[in-house]
Amino acid sequence: MADLNVTIGDLKLKNPVTTASGTFAYGEEFKEFMDPGKLGGIFVKGLTLHNREGNPYPRMAETASGMLNSVGLQNKGVDHFIEEIFPRIKQFNTQIIANVNGSTIEDYIRVAEKLNGLGEMHAIELNISCPNVKEGGMAFGINPRSAREATEAVRKVYNKTLIVKLSPNVTDIAGMARIVEDAGADAVSLVNTFLGMAIDAEIRHPILSTVTGGLSGPCIKPLALRMVYDVYKAVSIPVIGMGGIMNAIDAIEFMLAGATAIQIGTANFTDPSVSLKVIDGITDYCKRHGVENIVELVGGLE
Amino acid sequence: MKRIQDFKVAGYTWLNRDSYLIELESEQDLPGIAPGNFAEIKVPGNPGVFLRRPFSIFDVDYDYRVLSIFIKIIGEGTRALGSLNQGQPVSLIYPLGNTFSIPEKGPVLIIAGGSGMAPFLLLGKKLKERSVNATYLLGGRTSEDLHMIETFSDYGQVFASTEDGSAGTQGVVTDHEVLKDKTLPFRMIYTCGPDPMMKAVARLARQRNIPCEASLEHMMACGFGACLCCVTETAEGKNVCVCTEGPVFNVKNLAWQI
Ligand SMILES: Cc1cc2nc3c(=O)[nH]c(=O)nc-3n(C[C@H](O)[C@H](O)[C@H](O)COP(=O)(O)OP(=O)(O)OC[C@H]3O[C@@H](n4cnc5c(N)ncnc54)[C@H](O)[C@@H]3O)c2cc1C
Numbered sequence: 418m419a420d421l422n423v424t425i426g427d428l429k430l431k432n433p434v435t436t437a438s439g440t441f442a443y444g445e446e447f448k449e450f451m452d453p454g455k456l457g458g459i460f461v462k463g464l465t466l467h468n469r470e471g472n473p474y475p476r477m478a479e480t481a482s483g484m485l486n487s488v489g490l491q492n493k494g495v496d497h498f499i500e501e502i503f504p505r506i507k508q509f510n511t512q513i514i515a516n517v518n519g520s521t522i523e524d525y526i527r528v529a530e531k532l533n534g535l536g537e538m539h540a541i542e543l544n545i546s547c548p549n550v551k552e553g554g555m556a557f558g559i560n561p562r563s564a565r566e567a568t569e570a571v572r573k574v575y576n577k578t579l580i581v582k583l584s585p586n587v588t589d590i591a592g593m594a595r596i597v598e599d600a601g602a603d604a605v606s607l608v609n610t611f612l613g614m615a616i617d618a619e620i621r622h623p624i625l626s627t628v629t630g631g632l633s634g635p636c637i638k639p640l641a642l643r644m645v646y647d648v649y650k651a652v653s654i655p656v657i658g659m660g661g662i663m664n665a666i667d668a669i670e671f672m673l674a675g676a677t678a679i680q681i682g683t684a685n686f687t688d689p690s691v692s693l694k695v696i697d698g699i700t701d702y703c704k705r706h707g708v709e710n711i712v713e714l715v716g717g718l719e
Numbered sequence: 720m721k722r723i724q725d726f727k728v729a730g731y732t733w734l735n736r737d738s739y740l741i742e743l744e745s746e747q748d749l750p751g752i753a754p755g756n757f758a759e760i761k762v763p764g765n766p767g768v769f770l771r772r773p774f775s776i777f778d779v780d781y782d783y784r785v786l787s788i789f790i791k792i793i794g795e796g797t798r799a800l801g802s803l804n805q806g807q808p809v810s811l812i813y814p815l816g817n818t819f820s821i822p823e824k825g826p827v828l829i830i831a832g833g834s835g836m837a838p839f840l841l842l843g844k845k846l847k848e849r850s851v852n853a854t855y856l857l858g859g860r861t862s863e864d865l866h867m868i869e870t871f872s873d874y875g876q877v878f879a880s881t882e883d884g885s886a887g888t889q890g891v892v893t894d895h896e897v898l899k900d901k902t903l904p905f906r907m908i909y910t911c912g913p914d915p916m917m918k919a920v921a922r923l924a925r926q927r928n929i930p931c932e933a934s935l936e937h938m939m940a941c942g943f944g945a946c947l948c949c950v951t952e953t954a955e956g957k958n959v960c961v962c963t964e965g966p967v968f969n970v971k972n973l974a975w976q977i
């Protein structure tokens with residue numbers, strides 16, 4: 418059997434398959450469907466400094482081969498996570514990675530500081546790409562200067578693996594990746610959702626309470642794949658790829674485009690056990706192609 | 720405990736032009752299902768319907784391992800589920816959600832409209848088991864929509880309203896004469912259906928000081944607490960998931976403007 422281990426900075430994953438923030442809750446909701454301990458890692462729902470109730474309903478709309486969401490980072494705050502949730506989920510035999518959010522750079526710093534002290538957590542994902550909050554979020558990730566500032570500021574207080582999650586809502590994502598690499602990121606993950614909109618023509622009204630939201634699912638896969646490919650060529654830190662992965666072959670495509678690991682998002686909603694099927698499918702692919710070590714596939718286009 | 724399970728289409732009963740019952744059979748034993756529980760159904764062979772669709776479990780036969788789902792057509796998913804082949808596999812995630820609370824003593828009133836009839840057969844059975852006397856009040860646009868009268872009449876007295884007056888009393892359910900009496904005897908009112916109807920029922924229940932539970936039909940992406948898309952606002956200003964904390968809520972806990 419192929420060796421599936423991969424490393425992202427100092428973070429060791431037993432396989433490249435992880436679940437995307439906001440689509441796997443804290444993992445506990447999936448226990449009846451699959452063993453979260455088989456995953457390479459779990460990126461948990463976005464955390465903020467304080468409790469957030471998120472945006473009003475309706476917060477989602479189905480679209481052709483995908484969905485829009487405008488959840489708006491609903492969570493009970495980082496302290497609640499550290500005290501109540503993490504002690505339970507750290508028992509899963511997998512890497513738990515927090516997804517860090519803020520309205521100001523100060524917020525990002527405070528959340529990252531708190532997580533720096535969590536012994537059993539070896540990495541955070543800095544989300545500078547959430548399209549569903551009025552302040553901060555994506556605003557940091559689409560402006561080169563604030564992307565740099567946020568990354569540098571968190572780098573100063575977080576001394577384990579720092580992954581920065583990039584927004585696809587920019588003209589030059591490779592340039593953005595270079596900026597955060599330069600500012601101290603150990604890895605980049607991409608893509609977050611594409612800003613989109615849905616309208617109910619019958620009532621002449623936007624479907625989402627926030628009018629716009631983030632598009633995810635298989636409809637974004639070709640766009641995401643292109644971006645992973647561009648970023649892989651531009652930086653020397655590892656890339657974590659995501660966007661519309663539904664099965665093992667999708668995952669392999671992202672690895673061939675340059676991703677060292679992948680995240681599965683929206684697909685968890687339609688099949689909560691899909692991530693384990695992806696692991697099995699990758700193993701099978703490696704067997705069929707005589708791949709002994711999964712890292713051979715990373716950027717392995719011929 | 721919730722699970723993903725494959726069923727096979729066992730048959731259909733069409734109730735009117737846009738409503739049907741689909742029977743799904745399984746080779747595995749079925750878990751216990753409570754009134755109000757729902758299933759997330761993957762519409763098979765239809766990539767145009769990407770997400771699963773939530774439906775209440777209308778009826779269950781544990782011996783024959785058959786679930787029956789009542790569906791009203793409103794879009795592509797509900798239409799496609801109405802024309803599957805006998806024996807075609809269908810994937811369900813179920814049983815999801817909470818259940819209704821049952822008072823020690825009756826009588827209770829059930830007010831339903833449209834697809835909101837769906838949770839009330841299992842509730843009727845449970846009430847009967849507990850010897851709680853139930854009255855049903857069904858609303859529809861025309862007599863065509865009142866296909867459940869006979870089914871429910873095994874579990875209580877059934878009244879009906881139609882907007883066009885083609886059956887039952889003419890008007891909306893909340894204007895029905897069973898609700899006219901200022902001192903209604905009911906210990907609980909259960910409701911499910913279009914939002915404006917449920918809110919009118921909730922208002923009436925509050926005026927008469929009767930506890931009221933509503934089953935909400937919010938749009939859902941997952942159905943099991945993973946996406947946080949399905950929320951409703953509580954009286955305390957918190958957003959809670961309809962799929963895990965509901966779909967049944969005591970209306971006094973909701974932030975409804977009634
Ligand atoms: C817990 C729960 C139990 C349910 N039980 C039943 C049941 O037993 N029987 C039944 O027939 N239906 C039930 N529903 C409603 C059912 O899920 C929807 O009718 C179905 O998902 C519509 O799918 P579609 O593909 O046909 O329509 P779509 O193409 O998805 O939608 C058609 C139109 O209706 C709108 N829409 C879709 N769903 C909703 C919604 N929930 N609220 C407001 N607008 C909406 C869409 O925005 C669109 O404009 C239940 C819903 C929930 C949450």
Ligand SMILES: Cc1cc2nc3c(=O)[nH]c(=O)nc-3n(C[C@H](O)[C@H](O)[C@H](O)COP(=O)(O)O)c2cc1C
Pocket residue numbers: 437438439440462463464486488490516544547582608609610632633634635637659660661662680681682683684946947948
């Ligand atoms: C309902 C929902 C909630 C999300 N919440 C977050 C979040 O809290 N933080 C974050 O960085 N990304 C969030 N995302 C984005 C996903 O992590 C992922 O980047 C995106 O959905 C693309 O992958 P996919 O097409 O496989 O879903 C969310 C996505 C969805 C659909």
Ligand code: FES
Pocket residue numbers: 938939940941942943944945946947948949950960961962963
């Ligand atoms: S539908 Fe996903 S959390 Fe309720």
